[in-house]
Amino acid sequence: MANSNIEWTEQTWNPVTGCTKISPGCKNCYAETMAKRLQSMGAAGYENGFALTLMEGRLKEPADRKKPAVYFVNSMSDTFHEDVPFTYIDRIFETIRQTPQHTYQILTKRAERMAEYFHSRSVPENVWLGVSVEDRRYGLLRIDVLRHIPATVRFISAEPLLEDLGKLNLTGIDWVIVGGESGSKARQMKAVWVENILRQCEAARTAFFFKQWGSWGADGIKRSKRANGCLLNGSVRQEFPMSLRRKSK
Template identity: 50%
Template structure:
């Protein structure tokens, strides 16, 4: 199944796995962990496994959902799909074989554009050569502050057609971050109870660097108590740049490789 998404840079979400564990400061106010707890209380079948309370929570234990793998094969109209909004596909407890199955489905459905985002960039780079990398897969890493900027170096090792950075929640200045080999950057503030403030200078630094380096820039939100509380305007306008979606190519029409 897929769920229509309110995330501005995608259309639907697809969760072949659910659940995760905290790995860095960007996880501290995880919306997915909070939502999983609520879904468990509502009796949702996918959210009945609890995670380690030190790093996870109720309903947020890592769980594979093989019954959802075939869902994109049934979607007739092209979609922009955020893969695993409720998990991290490159979590250590997701077997490489299952990650490959997810990638095989993405390769078999070139009419869709898939956006995969991870905080586990080291594992991503380590197993990248075991996965197919069709043109419709966009691969990204979360970079909330300088302490995790090395994730971008790992991303550069991945042969994705589009490589992107999600600087959300942006928790510090990333001025001067190396954008070589990066095609798209999303920035945004944190929302929800206890949202940490974002400094407008941090956003402007990233916007200006993207303009200089020819990287598409997307500003999602200022954040606050609710996602829409602070609006989306930056210097009087919205910034909704995205990489150009390539026309779908049928698998039979793909060039043969030696």
């Protein structure tokens, strides 16, 4: 468990590490790169590199923190990966239910397995459910699955955004995060794609969070992630759902 450098959360909690690629957004996976780096450094918990590993010793970590925090669950994996048994996911949610002071953000590319899990289980009130939406072919289908799962907050992470998503159905979606890809092999995100999402979020009154340009700037020039920054049309657009509006202050 660690403080997070991810702008839209506070802490990361990884009771699972490692994953496998299932769609184009996975191609340059930051978690895979980080896991291999941690493995080479001899970091505890990454002896298996990016092979999927159930980290039972981490299951109770959030219970040690009494002060309310926002946790991104399994930033180094996918909670609903097909090799994570539902019995183990039950243990993750046992900790979540036992720590109602915290808010938990769970993001997946495996929306159908998430829906299967919650078909016979309720979503705790302190859980936000999200799906990755990197393109039209794979991502848009995940939104349709997500909107039918009852949750306090439903969100979309369009990062890395790989193409124009076209017309979005944001019914039942509370929050959209958008970001470009980073790294030497990063694929370019175009400003018109971001602006299309922004306009639709404004029309639907859905909170919009622009995370970063990544390795390609709004001007189409490749440079460092820091140099490109996170300004959209000259301003910061980082909104949160109303239940966590305090974080944007």
